[in-house]
Amino acid sequence: RLFATFDEGLEACRRVVQRGARPAVLRLYDETESRRTFGLEGCALVVLDEGDEGLVEATLEVVDEECAGAERLDEAVVATWLERRNDVSALAPLWSAGVVVDTIETVAPWGALGSLARDVRAALEAVPGMAVASVHESHAYEDGACLYFTFAGRPEGDPRAFHRAAWDAALDAVVAAGAAVSHHHGVGRQRVEHLTRAMGPAYDLLRDLKALFDPEGLLNPDVLGLGEDDR
Structure with a gap:
């Protein structure tokens, strides 16, 4: 499907999953990625499912109903996604x-x-x-x-x-x-500063738990910002 805006596509995805449908792939691309990946103007939604035929049919029926206002795309878009999704040669x-x-x-x-x-x-x-x-x-x-x-x-x-x-x-x-x-x-080391701000006082609890279960600092030293100073 092709949506006019990313917000419209997100809303359709929300309706799909909150109705209980769980397609194996429900991936929505913004305008930039839709153009780069598929050569499309708009926001492309790629949907794939697998498993029991009856469940797949029911899932895709929900997708069709909740995405009725969007343009239906050729199945070649899915083939392109399957072919290129792990291609990092560029x-x-x-x-x-x-x-x-x-x-x-x-x-x-x-x-x-x-x-x-x-x-x-x-x-x-x-x-x-x-x-x-x-x-x-x-x-x-x-x-x-x-x-x-x-x-x-x-x-x-x-x-x-x-x-x-x-x-x-x-x-x-x-x-x-x-x-x-x-x-x-x-999180590792790259996001530590932001993790501490996001967790707030809960980060102190994480620090205390690490010290309790790993007093020698042997497990993943310095990861999550929990290093030698915390022993």
Whole structure:
């Protein structure tokens, strides 16, 4: 399906899953990613399902009903997605040309997703040297969904500083919106500063639990900001 706006597509996805339908793939792309991936103007929604024939038929019927206002696309769009979804061959030439590319994911309730998508993209686009920032919805649940952002830029100075600035800008917007600092990529060391702000006083509890169960600091030292100073 092709929606006029990302918000319209998000609302359709919400209705689908809150009616109990759980397609294996329910992935909505913003205008930038729809153009880059499929050559389409608008916001493309890719839907796939598998399993029991009756359940698949019922699931796709719900999708058809809730997406009735959007343009139906040729099934070739799905074939393109299946063929290219793991193709990263275009990245090496970009890196060689000095372009910094990365992805950041978060998760939030349905009602917050539209403004969150706009705020994070705007924050990324404001970073000096940024060329493009885009988003797609990748995992949908009854109470919310994952937004997966991609950014690329060619900084004039230190690429590491640009990369850090982009991450900080995006996660500042994420924390300000009350969204999670990670969905499935984890926190590790990259998001620690933002994790402590997002968790607030609960971070002290995490620190205490780490000290209780790992007093020697042997397990994943320094990950989540829990290092030698916490022993």
